[in-house]
Amino acid sequence: MLEIYNSLTKSKEEFKPIEEGKIRMYVCGMTVYDYCHIGHARVLVVFDVIVRYLRLLNYEVTYVRNITDIDDKIIVRALENKEDFMLLTERFIKAMHEDCEALNVLPPDIEPRATDSMADIISMISKLEKNGYSYTANNGDVYYDVKKFKEYGKLSGRKLEDQIAGKRVEVDAAKKNPEDFVLWKMAKVDEPSWDSPWGKGRPGWHIECSAMSTQCLGDQFDIHGGGMDLKFPHHENEIAQTEACTGKTSVNYWIHNGFVQVDETKMSKSLGNFFTVREVLKNYRAEEIRYFILNSHYRSPLNYSSDNLDAAKSALANMYNTLRGIKTDKFDGILKNRYSERFVKAMNDDFNTAGAISILFEITHEINRLNSGSKSEAQELAAQLKYLASILGILQEDPEVYLQGGVNALDGLETKEIDKLIQQRIEARISKDFKEADRIRDVLTAKGIVLEDKAGDTIWRKE
């Protein structure tokens, strides 16, 4: 039985889909004006694993992850760059897709863009206007009248009267109430704009998600996800918009992942303490980043540090080392035993990937113990290890390639040279010239090559 922590009810609940065997899921994707940082990577990886796991449970999942390609930040950045905003967003959409591919994040089924959804956005605002939830301020902007939506605050657990308006962001003078938010914003000179019943302008920050999610998934769907920082105001406002339009509960399960922190402080663009995915990829493999993310529960804070990534690196190398030289193709991997049971139990418990990884290590350990004895059992377990790891999107590379490759992969010439030196060392060892053998090993060690002398053979891997 799958249990999910639902941010809406603040408790773990048994998951029941709206439609038997099917899941409709929406995740807030990127606002594309810069490269993805590790915080974005966390959302991408976490929900990637959630989707993979839901599919494993035989649900037919429709996964929608949007792209917000028009908003204030994009306009500001495009202006700074003296660049058309569309060129800017195209560039970062491409970069995001590259990052996703590197991180082994499977593409969503639908990836709607705000700028392609203008008709839906406008029709939704019209409906809100018709239902009496909006007003046009004297500056021409259309606002959502939060006081009209009785359930406002149900997701974040906030009461309007307890909030300190303008605590961090200045309140717009045109609003009736500080908690109101913009639905349609009038275009200033030289700003990108779309025609609408309220004049040329662009959508406010929250409406695009309400429009795209209902457009792609209907008035009601199962899961809505995103980072913790979106819970308020973004998701609260999405609820206000969608439910004021449809009169129905829009989402059954809200899933929010925790932050990535740097030195115990949230990683964010505004604080400037972020590391982009491509930056980190210069020093670590994508799989190491993925492991690092999945090694803690998705709701916990995750501290970014090179120590933690180094630990991820060692841990993965150990698992690959175990798989090295074991043929797994004879078995399909779908083995039912105490490992698979506990793996599923962990994943069923609100996607406890850290617990699931610990099971992978228990299997690894068992394979190491068996390897000298029962070969076929070791192969069977290795196939299982790979299969279970595939749900987390790790351990899928050829171990040989993985262990000899990496961030600064060697070229063919270098590997030929290594093989030559290893051959020389083997000969030295046969003639008991250990001084020479050690000298050769030292040369390779200095290049970051680690040797392992197996029975009658020597293999190598990168440090």
Added chain:
RNA sequence: GGCUGGGUGGCAGAGUGGCCAUGCUGCGGAUUGCAAAUCCGUCUACCUCGGUUCGACUCCGGGCCCAGCCUCCA
């Protein structure tokens, strides 16, 4: 002030009413020409104060501390 999450061994990080997480690192042993890898063993872990209980790190209550949110953020 209100609202969310959290506080677990050297570090990271799960979990459980009584016994073992797991990973990284350190230490001892086996193995090895020496290593590496692997195996075996090992390091005073559960913020604090009360309560419930035969038994609490785990359940309940009061503190303290950390992070985040209160209309820019994943």
